[in-house]
Amino acid sequence: MNELSCSAVSDLAAEAALDVLPGDERALVFEHLEHCAACLRLVESYVRAADALLVSLPQADVPEELSTRLRSAVPSVPRSRRSYAKPLLGAVAVILVALTVVLVGLRATSNTHYNPQAEVGSLVSPSNGHVGSVKVDTGADPWISMNVDGASLADGTYRCEVLLTSNATVTLGNLTVAAGSGSWNGPLEVNPDHISVVRVVAGNGDVVAMAGLTRADVGES
Amino acid sequence: MSITDEALLGGVALGQPDAIEEFISRYERRVYGAALAIVRDRSLAQEVAQDAFLRVWRHAxxxxxxxxxxxxxxxxxxxxxxxxxxxxRRPLAVDPATLLDLTDGEHDPARDMHALAPVRAALRTLPPEQARTVLLAAMYGYNAQMISELDHIPLGTAKTRIRLGLEKLRLSLNESHADEELR
Structure with missing residues (x-):
């Protein structure tokens, strides 16, 4: 693999900080950063500038529907049980291995599209087109979330299910649509790699929407 | 005296209901507003906001x-x-004027007045084509190739605009010490 000079890395530093470099160039840049503190500082400074842009985005009044969904959905999600004290205890260790942590931290900071991986899909109705979306977090504890919006589906309760590549069907849970929108999320008990399509099924057995999944890298954490 | 963001997130990590409620209250307008500014679709912004809080809950x-x-x-x-x-949902219709207005929305005067003014001012100092390119990359995740195709400019020009634009933004923010204020 060709090594990049500091000059070449400087030219690519902004794109690296924004995580918009093609994979091959990104790999070369990060290889260089592992042994060049000056270029590392440059990229870090670009990351801070990019972060400042994100933080400057406007606030907006939250729709009552979303406010309710946040308060009902978030506490129901199971979490891993690692202690919050972990990063605080880690602070002691980081003093001893500061440079290593900075390198690792920068890699995670700049390379914001890293594990855990996710697969996403657009829920499409034969009659109404796009009616919602599906997201599958394919980490150690696979998790699926489904959202329906746009008043395309009649109010009621629908079955969420996946059709596997083996042609077996697995029911995941029930999604309630009210005023045209609804959401459901929960643990995914099947191997995400074995999913053929995700389906929303009405009470009479009609498949009212389905989604294929495509891999999409997800953000930090 | 209100609890710090870090302490609050610690409570979220421990699954404390009061902390979760306070965290949502403190950040829901910010998260939804940011999502709405980028995706420009209220339904999609709501999905994103919900996913964001779920991610916080799971990874606090x-x-x-x-x-x-x-x-x-x-x-x-x-x-x-x-x-x-x-x-x-691409292709995304991107209006340059809308992009440049992204960071001019409503904000919390108590927290943002001093910290964010330099960011907005710095963005305004960039040549419009550089500001647009930086925003396309920083907000929408467009790489140089995509910007080249979108704006019908050579790939090298797109890469140069990203580099020069972010460099000017960085220098401007350094001068105003805005990065320290954001911490």
Whole structure:
């Protein structure tokens, strides 16, 4: 693999900080950063500038529907049980291995599209087109979330299910649509790699929407 | 005296209902506003906001205060989810004027008045084509090749605009010490 000079890395530093470099160039840049503190500082400074842009985005009044969904959905999600004290205890260790942590931290900071991986899909109705979306977090504890919006589906309760590549069907849970929108999320008990399509099924057995999944890298954490 | 963001997130990591409620109350307008500014679709922004809070809930115990503030961490999560959501729904109609207005929306005067003014001012100092290119990359996750195709400019020009634009933004923010104020 060709090594990049500091000059070449400087030219690519902004794109690296924004995580918009093609994979091959990104790999070369990060290889260089592992042994060049000056270029590392440059990229870090670009990351801070990019972060400042994100933080400057406007606030907006939250729709009552979303406010309710946040308060009902978030506490129901199971979490891993690692202690919050972990990063605080880690602070002691980081003093001893500061440079290593900075390198690792920068890699995670700049390379914001890293594990855990996710697969996403657009829920499409034969009659109404796009009616919602599906997201599958394919980490150690696979998790699926489904959202329906746009008043395309009649109010009621629908079955969420996946059709596997083996042609077996697995029911995941029930999604309630009210005023045209609804959401459901929960643990995914099947191997995400074995999913053929995700389906929303009405009470009479009609498949009212389905989604294929495509891999999409997800953000930090 | 209100609890710090870091302490609050610690409570979220421990699953404390009061902390979760307070965290949502403190950040829901910010998360939803950021998502809405980027995806420009209220339904999609709601999905993104919900996913962002779910992600916080599931990964609060991995937050590292040495790397970035809670606010920046949360905005980075929200941004990445926006980019993912837009991937599903592209092509995206991007209006340059809208892009440049992205950071001029409503904000919390108590917190933002001094900290964010330099960011907006710095963005305004960039040549319009550089500001547009930086925003396309920073907000929408467009790479140089995509910007080249979108704006019908050579790839090298797109890469140069990203580099020069972010460099000017960085220098401007350094001069105003805005990066320290954001921490």
């Amino acid at each position: 115990d991995t937050y590292d205060p040495r790397r970035r503030s809670v606010n920046t961490w949360l905005m980075r999560i929200t941004h990445n989810l926006c980019v993912d959501a837009l991937r599903v």
